Each structure stands twice: as structure tokens, then as C-alpha cells.
Amino acid sequence: MSAPVTPGPNSNKPDDPKRSNRVLVVKLALVVVMMFGFGYALVPFYDQICKATGLRDIDVADTKVNTQVDASRSVRLEFDANVNKMPWQFRPLTPIVSVHPGELTQVVYEVENTSDRPMTGQAVPSYGPQRAGDYFKKLECFCFTKQSFAPHEKRLMPVVFVIDSHLPADITTITLSYTFFEVEGNLTHERDGPPLARIAERAARRYSNERDGPPLAPQYSNEPERAAQKYSNERDPASRT
Numbered sequence: 001m002s003a004p005v006t007p008g009p010n011s012n013k014p015d016d017p018k019r020s021n022r023v024l025v026v027k028l029a030l031v032v033v034m035m036f037g038f039g040y041a042l043v044p045f046y047d048q049i050c051k052a053t054g055l056r057d058i059d060v061a062d063t064k065v066n067t068q069v070d071a072s073r074s075v076r077l078e079f080d081a082n083v084n085k086m087p088w089q090f091r092p093l094t095p096i097v098s099v100h101p102g103e104l105t106q107v108v109y110e111v112e113n114t115s116d117r118p119m120t121g122q123a124v125p126s127y128g129p130q131r132a133g134d135y136f137k138k139l140e141c142f143c144f145t146k147q148s149f150a151p152h153e154k155r156l157m158p159v160v161f162v163i164d165s166h167l168p169a170d171i172t173t174i175t176l177s178y179t180f181f182e183v184e185g186n187l188t189h190e191r192d193g194p195p196l197a198r199i200a201e202r203a204a205r206r207y208s209n210e211r212d213g214p215p216l217a218p219q220y221s222n223e224p225e226r227a228a229q230k231y232s233n234e235r236d237p238a239s240r241t
Contacts, residue, residue, distance in 0.1 A: 069102040070165045077163075079107060080177035087115040088149075090180055093156075101135075101165040108158050109142065109178070113149035120148040120185025128175040135164040136174060143178060146185040 077099060079092035089112040099105045113119050123143040127133035142157035149155065163174070 068165065069100050071100050073169075074098045074100055075163055075167065075171070076173040077105075077107075078173065078175045079109075080175060081109060082177065082179040083121075084179055084181045086119065086121060086180055086182050088113055088119070088121065088180060090178070099163060101163045101167050104139075104160065104162055106158050106160045108156050110154065110156055111142075111147065111149070111180075112154040113152060116151050118148065118150050120146050120183055121180040122146050122183045123178045123180050126177045126179070128177070129171065132167070132171055132174040135167040135171075136176065137162045137164055146183055147180075148185045 075098070077097050079095050079097075081090040081092055083090050089110075091110055093108045093110055097105065097107060125133075125138075125141075125143055127136060138159060138161045140158060140160040142159070147155075147157070159176075
């Protein structure tokens with residue numbers, strides 16, 4: 001019959017606190033390293049997501065293109081407007097236009113904050129088909145900056161653009177869709193006059209420095225003035241005289 005095992009003097013002694021702390025530090029260090037590696041690996045995925053959704057470089061104008069108008073072909077442009085859980089009304093004044101590649105064109109969107117509180121939104125563009133976005137060159141756009149609205153304020157906002165003449169021949173229709181998302185911001189937008197004519201003039205001047213001929217498509221040449229006059233009338237009814 002074997003003798004009973006006598007417990008050692010340290011068998012019921014708790015683990016050394018210093019050793020437990022060292023193990024914990026090592027584990028936390030491994031977690032930090034893994035999180036850093038995971039974040040680094042997400043960079044290419046983030047770039048692809050931004051490219052697909054239009055979130056990359058939405059606050060700057062596209063690179064200006066130096067092309068002549070290709071009058072031999074026309075491209076149908078469809079404009080869509082959406083809001084993401086915001087009490088805003090958002091629509092293009094001209095939902096469909098037909099343009100020649102290389103032709104400077106302007107369309108105007110109408111936005112209204114229907115709520116009783118000031119709000120700020122950021123418009124994010126997307127394109128259909130997706131690859132058409134590489135040939136849709138925006139020179140001026142309300143999507144370049146946050147847009148702040150007072151309660152019940154309505155505003156007309158332009159997009160000045162050129163379709164690159166290198167657009168593939170199989171793309172005959174392009175859909176430009178904007179979605180407004182609520183963001184933090186302030187109310188420091190321009191209130192002292194109609195901005196549309198100045199915006200169109202600035203974009204046309206930039207574009208005309210690179211090519212010959214009229215800078216704005218003839219069928220849209222009066223649109224900035226009409227939109228600006230409408231904007232002024234809504235702000236100051238006395239200006240309708």
C-alpha cells in the first residue's frame with residue numbers, strides 16, 4: 001500500500017503577481033500588434049471602397065481636361081438626387097440632358113431644409129456605370145464642400161462639368177447620383193447675393209483658357225442667369241420688378 005502524497009509547501013500558493021502581470025503585458029502587446037497589422041491591411045480595401053462610392057477626394061475639383069468638343073456623338077446624362085435620413089428636399093431642375101463629349105455644361109440642383117433647425121449636409125456622388133466616373137470631370141460642384149442650411153432655407157446649387165472626349169464608345173448613358181448625408185458644420189455659407197452666375201463664370205473662364213470656342217454649351221448659356229434670377233427672386237421679392 002503506497003503512502004499518501006503529502007502536498008508540497010507551495011501547492012496552494014497563488015501565482016506570483018509579477019509573473020501574472022508579465023503575461024498580461026505580453027498578451028496586450030500582441031493585441032496591439034495584431035490591431036496595427038489589421039488596420040494596415042485594411043488600407044487597400046478602404047481605397048477600393050472609396051473609389052467605388054466616390055468618397056475619395058470629393059472636396060476638390062477634377063483635373064481639367066484639354067479636349068475639343070466631339071460633335072459626332074451625344075451622351076445622355078441622367079441626374080438623381082437622394083437624402084439619407086434627412087428632412088431635406090433635393091432634386092435636379094433638369095433631370096436629363098444630352099451633351100457632346102468635351103462640351104462644358106452646367107446643371108442646377110434645388111435643395112431645401114424643411115426642418116425647424118439648422119442643418120449641414122455633405123453630398124456624395126456616385127456614377128452608373130461606375131467606370132464612367134473616370135470621364136465625368138466636375139469643375140465646380142456643391143459636393144466639394146459641406147452645405148449648411150438655416151431652417152426652411154431653399155437654395156439653388158450648380159454642377160459645372162465636362163465629359164471627357166475619351167469616354168468609351170460603348171457608354172452612351174451616364175447616371176450621376178448625389179446623396180446628402182448629415183454632418184457637423186456651421187452656417188457660414190454665402191448669403192449676400194446669387195452665387196450661381198459667379199460660379200458658372202469662374203468655371204467657364206477656367207475651361208476657356210484651355211480650348212477655343214464658346215466655353216459653355218449654347219443650349220445652357222442662359223441657365224446661370226435664369227437660375228441666379230430665380231434665386232434672387234426667392235430671397236428678395238422686390239427684385240422681380
